[in-house]
Each structure stands twice: as structure tokens, then as C-alpha cells.
Amino acid sequence: MQTLLKTFSAAALALALAACGQQENAAPAASGADKAAADKKEIVFGTTVGDFGDMVKEQIQPALEKKGYKVKLVEFTDYVRPNLALAEGELDINIFQHKPYLDDFKKEHKLDITEAFQVPTAPLGLYPGKQKALADVKDGASVSAPNDPSNFARALVMLNELGWVKLKDGINPLTASKNDIAENVKKINIVELEAAQLPRSRADVDFAVVNGNYAMSSGMKLTETLFQEPSFAYVNWAAVKTADKDSKWLKDVEEAYNSEEFKAYAKKRFAGYKYPAAWGESAAAGAKAGAASSAAASAASAAK
Structure with missing residues (x-):
């Protein structure tokens, strides 16, 4: 009986140790995936040539590099390839489009991408x-x-x-x-x-x-x-793959675009632009722009 009990106890202990070993082996795999996402250190931006690319080169890239990121910029001369490149994984984020265009494009091409945050935009x-x-x-x-x-x-x-x-x-x-x-x-x-x-x-x-x-x-x-x-309906948005919507790196990018340093830069470098709603300035600027536009429209009508 004592021999049987010793054998049973040894077997139970072996099973317990094996289970613990399996849990220990499984844990690093899960945490490893999380760590890979958290440790993302290169961010590939896609913008159209001009102001959006300048914003990245002149302000956003230096700000992100201070946080340890490497930033790569790809500039496009059309409105089609940036979204396709994003969906295909060639970009991490693109910045060039307003939400109505993004909504139409991703629906037509069945892309799993989404808006993330607004950026300063020159009006049409x-x-x-x-x-x-x-x-x-x-x-x-x-x-x-x-x-x-x-x-x-x-x-x-x-x-x-x-x-x-x-x-x-x-x-x-x-x-x-x-x-x-x-x-x-x-x-x-x-x-x-x-x-x-x-x-x-x-x-x-x-x-x-x-x-x-x-x-x-x-x-x-x-x-x-x-x-x-x-209208402020066309202030442009950054877009990302839907899976990246809550990523740590994206939060860092958004923080850079909404920082006081970037706001001061944008208001000086891009005066007359329409700014993100998150900056809390759209209403006043919209009223001013609306008044100017109404005056111009009235003058044009009077000249008919």
C-alpha cells in the first residue's frame, strides 16, 4: 500500500510539474506577441507631397525620434495608392484625406482601415x-x-x-x-x-x-x-489599419500631432488652415470663414 501511495504521489507531482511547465512555456508566447507590438520602433508614414509631408519631416519625425522611434516617410502624388499601400501593410499610417473620401474609398475597395485623428488642413x-x-x-x-x-x-x-x-x-x-x-x-x-x-x-x-x-x-x-x-466637414484625418487603432505607437503619434509644440508650429507655418476639432478652435474659425465666404458669394452674385 505504501508503495502504491508513493507511486501515486510521484505521478501526481509529475503531472502538476508538467502542467506548470506548459503554463510557463505558453506565457512567454503570449507576452512575446504583446511585447513585439509594444516595442514597435519604426513607423512608416504615407502622405501626399507638400504640407502633410512637411509636417512629418519638420515636426512629427523629430518628436517621435525623441521617444525612440525611427520614422520613414513615403510621399505620393495621387489619392489612390496611399490607402492601398496602408491596407497592404506597406505603410503604418497615412495622412492625406478627409473622412467622406476615406469612407467612400474603403467601402468601394473593401479595405479594413479607419480614421484615427484629425490634422491641420488647407481648405479647398x-x-x-x-x-x-x-x-x-x-x-x-x-x-x-x-x-x-x-x-x-x-x-x-x-x-x-x-x-x-x-x-x-x-x-x-x-x-x-x-x-x-x-x-x-x-x-x-x-x-x-x-x-x-x-x-x-x-x-x-x-x-x-x-x-x-x-x-x-x-x-x-x-x-x-x-x-x-x-465647411469643416473636410478637415483631413490620419488613417490606420483597424487592428492598430488602439496601439501604443499610434497614441504616441496622435500625442505628437496634438502637442502644444506642434500647434504653435502649425499656426505659424500653416496660417489660414482649418485645424482639428480637438484643438477647440473650429467654431470661431468657422464663423470667420463663413462670414468671408458669404461676402464673396454675395459679391459674385451681384456681379452676375
């Missing part, structure tokens, strides 16, 4: 081409505009506010299309182009609706605009 503006003032508009005037659906809708809303076209009642301004034009008051010839081509198009059209980042990267100034959209 109507710039002079062959004609130098709103009062110079004539019937049949040509206006170049971005050809992607969400930005084209913004251009139509601007033309509606100027009184150059009339949009149908009750339409969604975020999805407006040519089919929503009730009346082309000025018989505007809308020339649709890739956004990156709009600054150069000014030599060939009477007016050009240009995205802020491409206007700035081509040397244009916000003070040159004849009319700016008053």
Missing part, C-alpha cells in the same frame, strides 16, 4: 486662372475641378454658393454630382482632372478649384483664393 479654394476676379466670370466660363467623387461634390457646393450653378433642393452635399445640378446658371464648363493636375490647369481655364495640399505644394498661397469653402 477657387483660384484665378485666365480670369483674375469673381466679377470676371462670363457665361461659358471654364472651371477645373477634382475628379474624385467626394472632392467633386465639394466643388459643386462651392459653385452653388457662388450662384454659378443651382443644385437641387434636399441633396446630400457630401455626395453631390452633375446629376444634382438643377440649373447651370453661368453655363459653366466643368473640367474634371486629377487633383495633382489642378494647379497647372490654371493656365488653360478661367478658374480652378484646387485642393489645399496641392495648392500649397505648388507654391500657391491661401491669400490667392477668390473663394474658400466654409
Whole structure:
């Protein structure tokens, strides 16, 4: 009996030790995965050429390097590849788009990416081409505009506010299309182009609706605009893979973009931009922009 008891006790002890060994072996695997995520030290940014890339190079990269990160920047000249590159894992984060565009793009291409935080954004503006003032508009005037659906809708809303076209009642301004034009008051010839081509198009059209980042990267100034959209619906967002939404590295990136140092830099370097809602300045700036836009629209209507 004593022999049996000793044998049973030894077997039980062996099983207990084996179970503990399995738990110890399993623990490092789980914690190792967590540690790998926590220890991510290289962040690959994707931006369009111009202001968003400058923000990374001039402020965000140095701030993150102080925290031990290595930062790589990839700059694009279109609005398609940055989201595809993000979804395919070539980028960790991209910064170039507003939420309506992101929502449309990820739905169309079935991408598992999401918005993370807002960044300072140059507003869409109507710039002079062959004609130098709103009062110079004539019937049949040509206006170049971005050809992607969400930005084209913004251009139509601007033309509606100027009184150059009339949009149908009750339409969604975020999805407006040519089919929503009730009346082309000025018989505007809308020339649709890739956004990156709009600054150069000014030599060939009477007016050009240009995205802020491409206007700035081509040397244009916000003070040159004849009319700016008053809406804050198009302040741009950083986007990441959905799986990274709560990652430690992303929190560090967001902290850098919302730091007092970055705010001071952006307000000096990018004066006239629309700033993130988290900065608490959109309402006052929006009221000012709205008043200026209303005055410009009234002047344009009076000149018809």
C-alpha cells in the first residue's frame, strides 16, 4: 500500500510539474506577441507631397525620434495608392484625406482601415486662372475641378454658393454630382482632372478649384483664393489599419500631432488652415470663414 501511495504521489507531482511547465512555456508566447507590438520602433508614414509631408519631416519625425522611434516617410502624388499601400501593410499610417473620401474609398475597395485623428488642413479654394476676379466670370466660363467623387461634390457646393450653378433642393452635399445640378446658371464648363493636375490647369481655364495640399505644394498661397469653402466637414484625418487603432505607437503619434509644440508650429507655418476639432478652435474659425465666404458669394452674385 505504501508503495502504491508513493507511486501515486510521484505521478501526481509529475503531472502538476508538467502542467506548470506548459503554463510557463505558453506565457512567454503570449507576452512575446504583446511585447513585439509594444516595442514597435519604426513607423512608416504615407502622405501626399507638400504640407502633410512637411509636417512629418519638420515636426512629427523629430518628436517621435525623441521617444525612440525611427520614422520613414513615403510621399505620393495621387489619392489612390496611399490607402492601398496602408491596407497592404506597406505603410503604418497615412495622412492625406478627409473622412467622406476615406469612407467612400474603403467601402468601394473593401479595405479594413479607419480614421484615427484629425490634422491641420488647407481648405479647398477657387483660384484665378485666365480670369483674375469673381466679377470676371462670363457665361461659358471654364472651371477645373477634382475628379474624385467626394472632392467633386465639394466643388459643386462651392459653385452653388457662388450662384454659378443651382443644385437641387434636399441633396446630400457630401455626395453631390452633375446629376444634382438643377440649373447651370453661368453655363459653366466643368473640367474634371486629377487633383495633382489642378494647379497647372490654371493656365488653360478661367478658374480652378484646387485642393489645399496641392495648392500649397505648388507654391500657391491661401491669400490667392477668390473663394474658400466654409465647411469643416473636410478637415483631413490620419488613417490606420483597424487592428492598430488602439496601439501604443499610434497614441504616441496622435500625442505628437496634438502637442502644444506642434500647434504653435502649425499656426505659424500653416496660417489660414482649418485645424482639428480637438484643438477647440473650429467654431470661431468657422464663423470667420463663413462670414468671408458669404461676402464673396454675395459679391459674385451681384456681379452676375
